Each structure stands twice: as structure tokens, then as C-alpha cells.
Amino acid sequence: MEILRSVVVLLHLVGFAVLFGAWVAEAVSRRIRFTRVMDWGLALAGVAGLILAAPWGIDYELNYVKLGVKFAILVVIGALLGIGSARQRRTGSLPPAMFWLVGILTLANAAIAVLW
Numbered sequence: 012m013e014i015l016r017s018v019v020v021l022l023h024l025v026g027f028a029v030l031f032g033a034w035v036a037e038a039v040s041r042r043i044r045f046t047r048v049m050d051w052g053l054a055l056a057g058v059a060g061l062i063l064a065a066p067w068g069i070d071y072e073l074n075y076v077k078l079g080v081k082f083a084i085l086v087v088i089g090a091l092l093g094i095g096s097a098r099q100r101r102t103g104s105l106p107p108a109m110f111w112l113v114g115i116l117t118l119a120n121a122a123i124a125v126l127w
């Protein structure tokens with residue numbers, strides 16, 4: 012059971028790496044845009060995160076306040092990616108604030124996971 016949970020943690024981390032890596036790749040090449048890879052990373056981190064939010068394969072209590080905050084942030088990132096991508100398709104550009112918020116909130120969720 013513990014090994015299975017560790018595999019799901021690994022998938023959760025891969026999702027985070029894909030989302031944040033795709034975002035950093037655009038940021039450093041000064042392309043203010045969302046890509047499909049970011050959606051895939053968020054989906055993987057989200058699904059794995061929800062599976063990890065259930066108390067299985069552990070012998071300690073989960074912090075549901077922390078998990079609730081992480082889930083709320085995930086929903087905001089999803090909304091930004093969804094609305095921003097639609098706008099990008101329609102107008103050909105993305106408001107910079109939406110782009111930067113996705114990177115900041117993704118990093119914030121990783122920081123909450125590690126530091127809280």
C-alpha cells in the first residue's frame with residue numbers, strides 16, 4: 012500500500028514538474044502564452060493530488076485545511092488556464108497578469124506542500 016502511495020506521489024510530482032517546467036520554458040523565452048502541456052501537467056497533479064487527499068497507505072493524520080487551500084489554488088489555476096487559453100485562441104494574445112499568476116500560484120502550491 013505504501014509503495015503504491017509513493018508511486019502516486021511520484022506522479023503528483025511529475026504533474027507539478029510538467030506544469031511548472033512548461034510555464035518556465037515560456038517565461039524564459041519571453042513568450043507570454045499558455046500551452047497544452049500546462050493543461051496536462053495540471054490534470055496529472057490534480058488527479059494524483061485528489062487520490063493522495065484520501066487517507067490510505069499512511070499512519071498519520073492528513074491536514075485537510077492545507078489540502079483545502081491547495082485544492083482551491085488548483086481550481087484557480089485551472090480557471091486561469093481555461094479562460095486564458097480561450098482568450099489566446101480568440102484574440103491571439105494573453106493578458107500578462109494571467110500568465111504570471113499561473114506560475115506564482117503553481118509555485119505557491121508546491122511551497123505550501125513542502126513548508127506548511
Ligand code: HEM
Pocket residue numbers: 020023024027053056057059060061063064078079081082085088117118120121124125
Ligand atoms: C498545481 C497544483 C499542485 C502542486 C504544484 C502540488 C505540489 C506538490 C508537491 C511539490 C508535493 C511534494 C511535497 C513533499 O513531498 O514534501 C506535494 C505533495 C502533496 N500534495 Fe500536492 N500539489 C498540487 C495540488 C494538490 C491537490 C489539489 C491536492 C489534494 C487536494 C494535493 C495533495 C497533496 C498531498 C496529500 C501531498 C503529500 C504526499 C505525501 O507525502 O503523502 N496536491 N504537492
